[in-house]
Amino acid sequence: MTRILNIENLRVDLAARGKLVSPVGPVDLFLDSGECLGIVGESGSGKSLTLKAILDLLPDGLSRGTGTQQVVEGGILVERAPRDLRGRKISLISQEPGTALDPLMRVGDLIAEIVREHSGCSRAESQSRAVELLRRVGVPDPENRAKFWPHEMSGGLKQRVVISMALACESEILLCDEPTTALDVTIQAQIVDLLRELQRLEGLGILFVTHDLALVRQIANRICVMYAGLIVESGPSAEIFANPKHPYTRALLAALPDIEASTGDLMPIEGTPPGPAEFPPGCRFAPRCPLADGQCLSKRPMLEALGTGVRVACFKSEKGP
Amino acid sequence: MTEHAAPTPLADEQVLDRRNARKRLPAKFSIGIFILCAYVLLGALAPMLLPFDPDQSNILRRLQSPSTTHWLGTDQLGRDFLVRLVVAIRVDLPVAFLAAFFPMVIGTVIGAVAGYFGRLPDMIVSRAADLVQAFPVYVFLLVLVFALGSGATSFIIAATAIAWVGYARLTRGEVMRLRSMEFVAAARVSGLPELRILATHVMPNALPQTLIYFMSDIVLMVLVLSSLSFLGVGIQPPTAEWGRMISEGQPFLHSHWRLAVLPGLMLMIFGIALSLIADGLDDWYRS
Numbered sequence: 283m284t285r286i287l288n289i290e291n292l293r294v295d296l297a298a299r300g301k302l303v304s305p306v307g308p309v310d311l312f313l314d315s316g317e318c319l320g321i322v323g324e325s326g327s328g329k330s331l332t333l334k335a336i337l338d339l340l341p342d343g344l345s346r347g348t349g350t351q352q353v354v355e356g357g358i359l360v361e362r363a364p365r366d367l368r369g370r371k372i373s374l375i376s377q378e379p380g381t382a383l384d385p386l387m388r389v390g391d392l393i394a395e396i397v398r399e400h401s402g403c404s405r406a407e408s409q410s411r412a413v414e415l416l417r418r419v420g421v422p423d424p425e426n427r428a429k430f431w432p433h434e435m436s437g438g439l440k441q442r443v444v445i446s447m448a449l450a451c452e453s454e455i456l457l458c459d460e461p462t463t464a465l466d467v468t469i470q471a472q473i474v475d476l477l478r479e480l481q482r483l484e485g486l487g488i489l490f491v492t493h494d495l496a497l498v499r500q501i502a503n504r505i506c507v508m509y510a511g512l513i514v515e516s517g518p519s520a521e522i523f524a525n526p527k528h529p530y531t532r533a534l535l536a537a538l539p540d541i542e543a544s545t546g547d548l549m550p551i552e553g554t555p556p557g558p559a560e561f562p563p564g565c566r567f568a569p570r571c572p573l574a575d576g577q578c579l580s581k582r583p584m585l586e587a588l589g590t591g592v593r594v595a596c597f598k599s600e601k602g603p
Numbered sequence: 604m605t606e607h608a609a610p611t612p613l614a615d616e617q618v619l620d621r622r623n624a625r626k627r628l629p630a631k632f633s634i635g636i637f638i639l640c641a642y643v644l645l646g647a648l649a650p651m652l653l654p655f656d657p658d659q660s661n662i663l664r665r666l667q668s669p670s671t672t673h674w675l676g677t678d679q680l681g682r683d684f685l686v687r688l689v690v691a692i693r694v695d696l697p698v699a700f701l702a703a704f705f706p707m708v709i710g711t712v713i714g715a716v717a718g719y720f721g722r723l724p725d726m727i728v729s730r731a732a733d734l735v736q737a738f739p740v741y742v743f744l745l746v747l748v749f750a751l752g753s754g755a756t757s758f759i760i761a762a763t764a765i766a767w768v769g770y771a772r773l774t775r776g777e778v779m780r781l782r783s784m785e786f787v788a789a790a791r792v793s794g795l796p797e798l799r800i801l802a803t804h805v806m807p808n809a810l811p812q813t814l815i816y817f818m819s820d821i822v823l824m825v826l827v828l829s830s831l832s833f834l835g836v837g838i839q840p841p842t843a844e845w846g847r848m849i850s851e852g853q854p855f856l857h858s859h860w861r862l863a864v865l866p867g868l869m870l871m872i873f874g875i876a877l878s879l880i881a882d883g884l885d886d887w888y889r890s
Contacts, residue, residue: 342783370794399793421613
């Protein structure tokens with residue numbers, strides 16, 4: 283396993299009157315080849331923004347405050363600007379396959395356009411490569427379906443087309459922003475299987491953002507748990523699910539329905555997550571945390587390694603049950 | 604490209620897509636096109652079909668009633684009225700078309716740049732548009748045509764100077780809406796250059812709206828042209844033009860109503876035809 287992506291000190295800023303508000307960060311992330319890193323968190327925890335910030339595709343009003351990223355090139359990590367990464371090293375697969383395809387272009391042409399941009403090959407050749415790419419993402423009868431318009435395809439097929447567009451860029455890293463949320467469960471399983479196969483067969487590194495814990499357990503090797511714009515816990519997927527350290531992670535897992543344990547009640551987390559303007563000065567989870575004390579409210583805990591590969595940002599983690 | 608081990612393809616029964624039948628254009632569109640074609644054909648073939656010179660007056664035969672020689676009679680200067688009605692197509696149609704076409708091209712480009720790049724370009728365009736729109740359209744147009752001198756060319760120039768605003772605003776809005784769509788982000792993520800994204804992904808999606816607006820704008824321009832000619836600053840006599848003909852026929856409204864009413868009818872039917880086309884296109888695009 284080689285490190286293919288290393289992100290440091292990534293912060294997203296919100297332009298507010300005279301006051302600096304950062305919905306995300308600072309956040310550090312890394313990704314190895316053939317690895318899938320799951321980023322989980324509630325809505326508004328900043329997980330999608332983190333992903334968009336990597337490519338500097340933030341919505342109007344938000345900007346990348348700080349942050350550097352290194353990608354592997356010829357075996358060594360080099361720093362690159364977000365714009366230089368788009369469609370070269372890194373591709374993004376978004377939540378809504380329905381709107382991710384230009385409605386006025388046949389899907390084959392959409393893929394072929396990207397192929398031409400990156401390889402400069404002829405029209406005819408790019409078309410045949412587009413068909414080949416559709417075959418690679420498991421679209422049956424790709425010769426025929428390359429001539430389909432996006433509105434003639436189902437959501438699952440459209441998401442496959444989106445994935446094939448990412449493959450057309452020959453990227454090594456795939457950023458997936460809840461790629462299965464808009465799909466129903468069976469199609470969701472198909473897309474997850476496809477991503478896993480691509481990860482295994484082509485050594486793609488995947489950054490998978492979702493709020494679906496069951497899904498992330500299936501696909502991710504490593505997990506980052508985000509809360510209120512910060513990573514509160516990260517580590518190997520199995521370890522975090524078996525032995526969560528941060529009170530928020532524990533609460534999150536306790537709120538997950540379990541089909542085997544039939545003990546009835548789920549454990550909700552009291553309160554709501556804070557908005558970016560009212561982040562507390564200390565630990566951002568402290569106001570909702572059952573273990574919080576004075577130190578938690580005034581001082582921000584940093585991520586600390588625990589030996590098992592897990593890193594956790596909590597003063598109380600070792601004393602917890 | 605190297606050979607890749609392919610992931611398991613989907614079985615056919617797992618695929619839930621379908622090719623739907625091509626959407627048909629509504630009947631009103633066809634009716635509109637039919638009328639428009641009739642106008643264009645009439646205008647194009649008029650000199651060959653009709654034996655009279657539209658501008659040749661003959662005082663001895665003035666204000667004749669319809670007869671086998673002059674199917675719609677003659678006007679106050681003894682010119683064949685049918686010929687003048689039909690020959691006016693050759694003036695009204697192309698002038699109105701161009702007076703809508705140039706603003707469309709210019710306004711669309713300006714609006715696209717403003718909408719896509721935002722910031723300073725957007726501010727300049729929006730303020731310029733405010734400036735133009737601050738004046739009442741007809742007053743502004745009258746002043747411009749007056750300054751440039753009457754005639755088709757100056758009318759087209761004046762119309763362009765004013766009407767680009769509508770297209771610029773429309774396109775700006777559409778482009779701003781489209782710019783935030785996922786597929787534009789997807790194109791960016793794929794590393795396509797910005798101007799290419801604007802040209803191949805954003806504009807094709809914005810143009811249907813523009814085209815629909817263009818159709819109704821031609822109607823507006825025909826009416827504006829006729830109005831200006833009616834007021835005496837548009838197309839100059841003796842050229843046959845509907846607005847001018849209505850104005851000249853007005854004194855005879857009681858005795859020879861056809862002189863004012865028939866040009867108006869020609870205008871009206873033309874307007875309805877283009878509105879049907881625009882409306883049909885709109886329905887088709889929205890369905």
